[in-house]
Amino acid sequence: MLKDGFIMPSQKRKFPFQVLLLIPAILLMLYGLWAGLQRMGWALPQLQTGLAALHGPLMIAGFLGTLLSLERAVALRIRLFYLAPLGSAIGMALVLMGVNGAMGVVLITLGSALMFVMMAYIVRQQTVPFTILLATGSAMWLVGNLIWLAGLGIANAVLWWSGFLILTIVGERLELSRVLHVPRRAQIIFWTGIALFGAGVVLDTPERLVLPDATLFLGSRLTGLGMLVLAIWLARYDIARRNMRQTGLTRFIAICLMLGYVWLGIGARRRACITTPCCTRFLSALYLA
Structure with missing residues (x-):
């Protein structure tokens, strides 16, 4: 030097x-x-x-x-x-x-x-x-x-763990999108989605522990509805939508994010059902998002 x-x-x-x-x-x-x-x-070696x-x-x-x-x-x-x-x-x-x-x-x-x-x-x-x-x-x-x-x-x-990931990602995207002007009506829709998702997570565990299997499972359906609202909101108002017009790595990341919101919406649809295979598909779609 x-x-x-x-x-x-x-x-x-x-x-x-x-x-x-x-x-x-x-x-x-x-x-x-x-x-x-x-x-x-998959027929993989059994590690344990x-x-x-x-x-x-x-x-x-x-x-x-x-x-x-x-x-x-x-x-x-x-x-x-x-x-x-x-x-x-x-x-x-x-x-x-x-x-x-x-x-x-x-x-x-x-x-x-x-x-x-x-x-x-x-x-x-x-x-x-x-x-x-x-x-x-x-x-x-x-x-x-x-x-x-x-x-x-x-x-x-697992639904609480899902909330950990969803709110972490949504919070980070909200931070990056602060430079955009989001209409007040859109802000209300966003927080409505957060409230629906949070209420569904809170209701889901006691419903599954206390109520019989034939119950409607309101928590699952509220969670799915909240996820759907958030997926649509992010696809519309996230800065990634604008960055898709850029080039290079910025464009690549933006496309990946938008595809992630599509999978989040698919996961929201799967969350509405309560059978084990359907819940497995919900989790797979969610974590792919």
Whole structure:
């Protein structure tokens, strides 16, 4: 390096330790994809007994929970918050190994609780709609993990986990679309969709636990309606719609986002039914989105 006419020795760059936390997230993703292919009926080598049943937890509580909490911790640059992705990754590894009963789920739950603390900290620094949505999404992940920890079954936790992902993505898109002028009527429609989705998630678990199978399942239908409203709103008002007229990577990302909103709408339609195959198709469409 040349400085003031003298050749100075180049400074060594420190290896970012955050990369070390990214490695288990990638491994959990690969495990989750393997489990998903097994659920689809692919004749793959059996890495361990019951892996296919852990497809959902691996992708949400393991991979995405670790990745998103790591992203927030890196942005805030507070060392304590790195315990969130660390707890999620180690906890999911323990679940995979079947070590010490519920200890793995406990660590995942603690990681999600710390992520909620992170988001509450961000909301305190910047109290705006998109940060509130992001914090609400992290709270949904925490509630879903608590349901899992309480032994109520993954089927009752998965919709809360879905809310974690949907509100996180919607919150981030809302942040990026602030430069656009959104009519007041459209804002009302957006928050109506959020309210319908949130009410449906809250109603779904007690309905499934308390009411008989012949019940209408209002929670599922409200959730699907809310998702449909959000999918249409994002397709109409997200900045990605304008970016489709750009070139290169910007255009590619915009097209992918718009296709994602289509799949979100398809998932909303599938959410309205309550049979196991239909719910499986709903989840597949949602996470593809």
